[in-house]
Amino acid sequence: MTVVSELPTETDVVIVGGGLAGLAAARRLHRAGTPWLLVEAAERLGGRVGTDAVDGYLIDRGFQVVNTGYPRLSALVDLTSLGLGYFTQGVLVRRGDTLHRMVHPLRDPFGAARTVLTGLADAAGVGRLGNASAGMGGSGSGAVGLGGSGNASTGEDGDRGTGGRLAEVRRISSVGRAGDRLRLAALAARCASYPVDRLLAAPETSTEAALRRAGLSDRIVEELLRPFLSGVFGERELRTSSHVLAMIVRSFARGRIGLPAAGIAALPEALAAPLPESLIALGVSATSLRPGLVNTSAGAVRCRAVLVATDPVTATALLPPLGRVRMHALTTYYHSTAEPPLDEPILLLDGDRRELVANTVVVSRAAPTYAPPGRHLVATSVAGPLVPPEPVVRTELARLYGRPVDDWEHLTTVGVPEALPAAPAPQGRLRKPVAPREGIFVAGDHRGSPSVQGALASGWRAAGAIIGFLHG
Numbered sequence: 001m002t003v004v005s006e007l008p009t010e011t012d013v014v015i016v017g018g019g020l021a022g023l024a025a026a027r028r029l030h031r032a033g034t035p036w037l038l039v040e041a042a043e044r045l046g047g048r049v050g051t052d053a054v055d056g057y058l059i060d061r062g063f064q065v066v067n068t069g070y071p072r073l074s075a076l077v078d079l080t081s082l083g084l085g086y087f088t089q090g091v092l093v094r095r096g097d098t099l100h101r102m103v104h105p106l107r108d109p110f111g112a113a114r115t116v117l118t119g120l121a122d123a124a125g126v127g128r129l130g131n132a133s134a135g136m137g138g139s140g141s142g143a144v145g146l147g148g149s150g151n152a153s154t155g156e157d158g159d160r161g162t163g164g165r166l167a168e169v170r171r172i173s174s175v176g177r178a179g180d181r182l183r184l185a186a187l188a189a190r191c192a193s194y195p196v197d198r199l200l201a202a203p204e205t206s207t208e209a210a211l212r213r214a215g216l217s218d219r220i221v222e223e224l225l226r227p228f229l230s231g232v233f234g235e236r237e238l239r240t241s242s243h244v245l246a247m248i249v250r251s252f253a254r255g256r257i258g259l260p261a262a263g264i265a266a267l268p269e270a271l272a273a274p275l276p277e278s279l280i281a282l283g284v285s286a287t288s289l290r291p292g293l294v295n296t297s298a299g300a301v302r303c304r305a306v307l308v309a310t311d312p313v314t315a316t317a318l319l320p321p322l323g324r325v326r327m328h329a330l331t332t333y334y335h336s337t338a339e340p341p342l343d344e345p346i347l348l349l350d351g352d353r354r355e356l357v358a359n360t361v362v363v364s365r366a367a368p369t370y371a372p373p374g375r376h377l378v379a380t381s382v383a384g385p386l387v388p389p390e391p392v393v394r395t396e397l398a399r400l401y402g403r404p405v406d407d408w409e410h411l412t413t414v415g416v417p418e419a420l421p422a423a424p425a426p427q428g429r430l431r432k433p434v435a436p437r438e439g440i441f442v443a444g445d446h447r448g449s450p451s452v453q454g455a456l457a458s459g460w461r462a463a464g465a466i467i468g469f470l471h472g
């Protein structure tokens with residue numbers, strides 16, 4: 001793609017913004033043979049989805065993942081072409097001196113809150129958790145279905161056989177209360193199997209209230225779900241709509257999460273690949289618009305329809321009737337280490353209610369291309385507007401991983417104050433109008449669920465509305 005200084009003066013559709021929503025719209029217009037032009041203010045496509053290659057590391061612009069359960073994503077991108085490295089299905093939860101493995105609720109509902117030996121490395125050696133790649137690519141049952149009895153002392157996890165040393169004394173305990181794992185499995189099964197229409201017809205409330213309504217205990221909410229979901233929603237209060245929760249649970253239950261070998265930026269690149277470069281103008285900012293005309297930093301373009309596919313804050317500035325969209329912040333701390341604290345690509349959550357770190361993960365365990373040979377990349381996410389100083393996060397990391405981290409190198413901190421649009425109830429059917437005015441259309445994650453799926457689906461939907469407007 002090139003940065004352009006001259007634009008055509010006329011086309012059918014001007015798409016403002018080359019994030020996922022704008023690209024999905026371009027794909028649909030292109031398929032329909034509708035003339036279009038995309039103007040993107042930045043000098044690259046992807047918007048909030050980007051990667052910087054720095055000294056052999058791939059630093060995504062905030063830790064985010066590809067979820068293969070997103071239907072619009074798999075319809076638009078051949079996910080096998082991304083060389084995805086997958087994360088283990090399930091999470092580890094730090095509670096006091098113990099790490100608990102929460103297996104994927106649908107893979108093993110009875111074991112969902114089982115404590116098993118973990119793959120923690122101690123300060124000097126590496127304790128192996130079976131096969132670090134067990135959760136990659138296949139059913140995921142190898143890594144998440146470890147142990148049959150839940151008895152940490154049985155050694156059924158396969159750890160003892162490797163001779164790896166374990167840093168921690170473990171005891172039999174669990175996250176949450178008896179019954180939580182089955183309720184969690186039931187929630188995941190409902191979200192995975194019910195038709196979307198039925199899920200979105202359910203009475204809508206906050207995520208917090210929905211979790212209580214599902215019978216989940218205070219303990220499982222505080223120890224597992226709040227930290228996990230805060231990293232997904234960018235807010236700890238769990239005010240996000242229960243309809244958004246249902247869609248997120250559905251995608252986690254139906255798909256797997258992973259990272260492209262070339263970094264998360266491979267996603268917009270794959271979306272843009274079938275589009276002609278000549279119709280994409282980088283480094284061109286729309287400054288104002290009205291039906292039939294878009295003024296940009298490179299001149300005015302006349303058109304029959306405009307699609308505003310910018311970030312939510314700019315969309316409101318260009319189209320004030322949309323109303324203000326509140327945004328949630330996410331901050332990612334990137335550290336490099338020679339000795340990875342885990343030998344498995346699994347998310348580690350803070351179950352100790354300290355409310356600082358949402359999750360931390362050795363990303364190079366999932367996608368080794370994220371770090372140069374001999375090094376590992378650890379990404380740690382913090383949700384919300386407060387950005388703790390790195391030394392504070394480092395102290396938390398030592399506690400979470402149960403080992404000293406003094407020798408870790410802090411590579412960078414990526415703060416995204418406007419990471420995700422707030423989506424409190426009511427969000428209805430997660431299909432906010434995409435045609436606010438005659439000849440003006442809008443797309444972006446603020447028109448659907450605050451996610452990659454929401455952005456793509458809204459772009460696709462808006463392009464459909466434009467085609468109807470132009471030809472109907």
Ligand SMILES: Cc1cc2nc3c(=O)[nH]c(=O)nc-3n(C[C@H](O)[C@H](O)[C@H](O)COP(=O)(O)OP(=O)(O)OC[C@H]3O[C@@H](n4cnc5c(N)ncnc54)[C@H](O)[C@@H]3O)c2cc1C
Nearest residue numbers: 017019020021041047048062064065286311444445451452
């Ligand atoms: C740190 C972080 C982690 C995330 N994690 C996940 C995750 O794990 N899973 C998930 O599903 N989602 C995640 N998301 C959310 C996901 O990235 C977004 O929902 C999605 O990328 C939004 O796409 P968009 O096209 O709606 O908007 P944007 O990506 O904001 O794209 C808008 C584009 O418009 C351009 N633009 C703005 N103003 C103008 C103008 N005046 N003229 C021309 N162009 C303009 C911008 O430069 C940008 O390229 C995460 C987001 C962040 C920031």
